[in-house]
Amino acid sequence: MKARHTLQVALEAVRLNRLRSVLTVLGITIGIASVTLTVGLGLGAQQQVRDQISALGSNLLIVSPGSATSGGVRGGFGTATTLTRADAEALASSEVAPSIAGVAPVSSTSTSLAAGSATWTTSVYAVTPSWQDVRSRTLAAGRFLTDADVTDRTRTIVLGSSTAQELFSGGNPLNQSVVINSVSFTVVGVLDAAGGSSSATSDDDLVLMPWTTAATTLGTSATTVSTIYLQAADAAHLSAAYQQATAALKARHQITTSGTADFSITTQESIVEAATSTDRTLTILLGGIAAISLLVGGIGVMNIMLVSVSERIREIGLRKALGAKPRAIRNQFLTEAAVLGLAGGVLGLGIAAFGALTLPSLIDQPVTLVWWAIVGSLIVAVGVGVIAGVYPAGRAARLAPIDALRSE
């Protein structure tokens, strides 16, 4: 009840000087708005990358040829052709690697396509029917490649959604023919757009072809592959799958020490980690700069609180004459500073919310406002206010009642 009265007095003081209060908290408002927006932009960018990578498939491991580096993600992979279809078949065996549910060896080549008058250049992937499950993709139309397509080397292809759009511009691509390398292929299926964000174009701009067909018509290798995608049985089996794949491949490649492995296995997590770490660094940097504006805002509050104390010195004296203890005076000014900080924080969050709604359409970047950033901002805003209020409040509390009363 005492606290309520103190709060009431603080609110009245803030209301009494409405314009000045708004100007006072402007610094905190801008600080909170920029910190919240920077964090929101950073989280949005990270979420975007994460979506892209989870669009690769679930519980996915990616085996690439070439030696691993300590960081887990290597620069130019696919240079050494050390992975073979025999490797992939071995990993598919439930005795060798029981935790691996699906195996999809892939080799690729970039080539130009023609459908009627439309031409387009993109990657053609030589795949097995298992690719669809391992990469967790669904079909928008038609069917996926089958075992029969592989054995019979049928001239069938499945198109990514944007490839289909480029070649047939909205028309139905099913059973249409596409010419690749002077050979005519029939479109039997079109993939759904990959889940996640719009910019994951490489997952939607592609052509899938039975690997046997690719070997004869495009000259891709019938024995080696550029990547083997592995799907663990479930999330709990991910590390077991990783270990089984490593052991099996080492045994097959007759490798004894890990340093000389001629392949590397990356997980989705490690890709996410690498891709988001630069985003995170940038976020921290920008957030730090925004935090400095919060500091400046705090100094603004302290300045105005000092003015407020000397302006209300007679009021302080009177309150003391009527029996206010130093603690009561200090609490009154601290509460006032906290109210100012909170007001600045709420205003700042309002601006941040407005920014979160308008910015994505302006700069094509999602802004993610999460509850902990909002609650954190409010706590920081109140904290900045209180810290800025400590000195002025202490000064008010220490005033001798008679000096305060007598001053004009």
Add this chain to the structure above:
Amino acid sequence: MSALPEAGPARSVVMLDDVTKTYAQGSLAVQALRGVSMEIGAGEYVALMGPSGSGKSTLMNILGCLDVLSTGRYLLDGDDVANLDEDALAEIRNTRIGFVFQQFNLLPSLPAWRNVELPLFYAGVPAPERKRRALDALARVGLADRVDHRPGELSGGQQQRVAVARALVSDPAIVLADEPTGNLDSTSTEDVLALIDDLHSAGRTIILITHEADVAARAERVLHVRDGRLTDGGGVR
């Protein structure tokens, strides 16, 4: 305690023993009080008179625990105030002393009743009781119909009556009034003095500063201050 004379039949509320007060003003030291000894019994009505600058307000501020003395001793209800800390002094001002100032000293942003309830707030009285007692006190000074007016919407006399209501709301034993009628016309002066008379007849100790002889005449005892000294002794037995 033993250095001071024993209290007489009327218990001493205020006992000053050779009190001085020196203000440091730059390199200059202003001696506002040069050795004041006095004794005021419970329920007495004392007027302080004297020329401007003689030290009346200084004395009053020390009596009200608003200011601290330089040398000497001040016993309030037998307790040496030098031994009390800030919080204890605040409590004394809150519960035992009511102030009425020449400049009223009301908070301009608050309506009359909120001004009156202030001492009760610092005493930790619950809100509903604060309001009830504040309205009560305002009724006693004849301002029942002005409780929601801000000081700026009241006449000088009405403002001083609000201040008197504030001084009596916490039911203090001592009321200190520093030229309470200095800014008032004769009708308002009469109103305020009548209220102070009421407080006195209810058993409170009244100490009042005035320049006017007819105001001082209402007191039981008049003390004259000149150059920081009492010219006629402070009634020390």
